[in-house]
Amino acid sequence: AQTVTQSQPEMSVQEAETVTLSCTYDTSESNYYLFWYKQPPSRQMILVIRQEAYKQQNATENRFSVNFQKAAKSFSLKISDSQLGDTAMYFCAFMKSNAGNMLTFGGGTRLMVKP
């Protein structure tokens, strides 16, 4: 079974600064996908970024980027130029690429962006 660990229950950052959220996972699979989802107070689950394990290049989406270290089973999220609207819970998630198309979520990190 896969496990996903987010070791930072809460973090805060000043507006316009950069913050990095940590995620580690445990799996025996070689092919899989990793995701970061954002859940603002409105409760929606919004996909932030996705990484395919067979791709060495780190995924980027505007101000969001990841540091994917496959050997270390680490998948951190970097948010640059933090904005007040980035305040939310952030969940790291794992999915096997073969049959069994289930998302396994970490416990989440609550991020507060301060003005």
Add this chain to the structure above:
Amino acid sequence: DAGVIQSPRHEVTEMGQEVTLRCKPISGHDYLFWYRQTMMRGLELLIYFNNNVPIDDSGMPEDRFSAKMPNASFSTLKIQPSEPRDSAVYFCASTLSPGRQPQHFGDGTRLSIL
């Protein structure tokens, strides 16, 4: 694109009552997932369907929970009888091809069992 639509958004009911949560996936998506979110256990997958067929229901907590997908555009999650420990936010998500395409989540149903 209307997105995944869940109803109701909030449900408050008394213990022992039957509860039915509804989900309309994005048109064309052939995978549908039901999740439960609680403070204690985080986000848990309950069950998922592919082409209206339940594939994995190992996350369904007990026999009081049942899920159906009678057609490609509608799914229900039913709890009968409901108990206070079932109080949670229930999410439905759909996707065309898991992994290759991300799961799109509905806004969730906040369920409170008194």
